[in-house]
């Protein structure tokens with residue numbers, strides 16, 4: 150029997166009981182759709198996070214307190230502080246800007262009756278420029294406000310919106326942990342975009358001069374991180390090395406700090422999101438296996454129902470392969486049709502989900518190939534047993550079956 | 552010699568012991584013969600026909616079909632033999648209920664070497680020869696028993712097999728329809744085809760040129776050109 154006829158025959162088998170074929174393929178539909186959606190959302194989220202991080206400036210070197218390498222306790226005394234910042238700014242070549250930051254989360258920001266828990270950012274002069282924060286309204290800190298540690302602040306846009314529904318807060322006093330600050334402006338930044346996009350989370354931030362933060366929060370000259378903005382991307386490594394060298398000298402040879410770059414961060418994030426995506430897709434793939442068992446189950450029923458037909462076909466000259474082909478192709482067709490429908494379904498869900506979340510919709514080619522070949526493989530694997538059972542029947546036994 | 556059987560035994564296991572449906576049967580049938588197989592119920596007639604039709608294998612013994620030893624054939628060769636050399640007609644018609652008369656008759660051709668273009672015309676021709684030109688597109692359920700059996704005969708002869716095997720083809724039919732079927736089989740025999748037929752009815756057996764009688768799995772009578780009455784059940 151020619152392959153085209155075998156396909157026609159299998160299609161006919163499906164046509165005689167379309168509802169059953171549909172229900173049989175449902176497991177594969179759901180499995181494939183789940184895998185596609187999860188990979189699409191995972192990849193979309195990853196692309197979004199990465200583009201957000203890149204929009205922060207791909208040429209920033211971060212210096213933070215503490216080291217991933219084990220440091221003896223006796224050598225953890227040195228801290229990052231303003232003097233370290235000044236040293237780095239002076240000694241490291243190839244920079245277009247540098248900023249230091251002191252952060253503290255969980256601060257209570259109050260305006261009239263509204264209280265919002267926010268993160269306080271203490272920043273140096275160039276802070277907004279180096280961190281790609283955008284001034285929305287008002288003005289930035291003046292040099293004298295910086296130097297004297299004035300109680301002035303800029304509110305992040307989310308925080309400003311939360312504190313007052315409409316109207317501006319510029320010129321008003323807000324209380325941060327009980328201390329009054331005068332609002333001089335608002336800002337937004339791509340830094341907020343990351344979190345906001347990931348889960349619709351609002352990011353409440355209030356920016357004050359570093360000197361003010363050091364005086365009010367820690368009472369010391371310590372800073373949380375230092376940002377070095379590198380002029381040319383190809384100088385990143387050189388800047389990292391220069392910064393490490395300067396830090397070791399400055400901090401009395403204690404390596405109690407970490408120097409990272411954008412690239413390191415991206416690598417880590419890529420690995421984490423990929424692992425998560427694959428893990429979830431793997432879980433979804435389990436439903437594909439369940440779908441395959443459903444196909445096997447129904448194919449066995451179908452073989453039993455058609456034993457007489459198999460006997461007649463054999464009596465008329467069907468070979469073992471003819472019968473095997475008929476049932477195997479039927480199983481593969483059911484599961485491939487399920488795969489195709491599941492793909493369309495998954496694609497639509499991914500498109501809708503990404504629209505709602507504001508991600509780019511990413512259905513990578515490999516997820517399509519994977520889902521289709523997987524559903525075909527499932528049809529083959531779970532179809533072989535029933536098909537072989539049908540093909541191995543003796544013609545007399547099959548004919549006698551009632 | 553078209554068919555040559557030597558010491559054919561067919562045993563069915565029955566618990567500890569076994570039932571011998573055929574207990575050593577030997578005979579020959581030449582090309583062009585019309586043979587009736589008779590015998591009481593349970594004497595092994597159907598068992599014999601299934602072996603002749605390559606639907607079943609004997610427990611032991613030698614079956615040569617057109618000079619070839621059937622026991623040495625593989626699955627593919629057996630299937631091709633059933634397809635090309637043998638046309639089987641069953642008591643229960645055994646048409647595929649979902650297919651039309653035409654499609655049922657085209658079925659053996661889809662397992663054979665007939666080019667797709669000529670299948671339809673050959674099936675129409677075979678059905679026409681049995682007077683079914685106006686029932687081409689009827690499903691089995693939409694036809695009488697006699698018509699269904701004639702479709703089955705058209706299906707059996709459409710590939711011009713060397714022999715037609717019919718196991719009680721008129722068993723489910725009234726005498727009018729039986730006569731139609733027997734005339735069709737006689738005509739096929741006159742055209743040179745070998746016909747082997749199982750029957751309980753002597754009227755039906757009278758169409759044959761030779762009568763084999765079975766009892767308890769043994770051949771107990773082999774009459775050529777039986778006069779009326781010679782092929783009776785005894």
Ligand SMILES: Nc1ncnc2c1ncn2[C@@H]1O[C@H](COP(=O)(O)OP(=O)(O)OP(=O)(O)O)[C@@H](O)[C@H]1O
Nearest residue numbers: 563570571572590591592593594595596597598599
């Ligand atoms: N599959 C089987 N398993 C066990 N015994 C069987 C099987 N098929 C047939 N037999 C036995 O073999 C013997 C011969 O059966 P067979 O069907 O050949 O008889 P028959 O001559 O065709 O009878 P009938 O005229 O009623 O059709 C019977 O005793 C029957 O019980």
Ligand SMILES: [Mg+2]
Nearest residue numbers: 596597598718
């Ligand atoms: Mg019988």
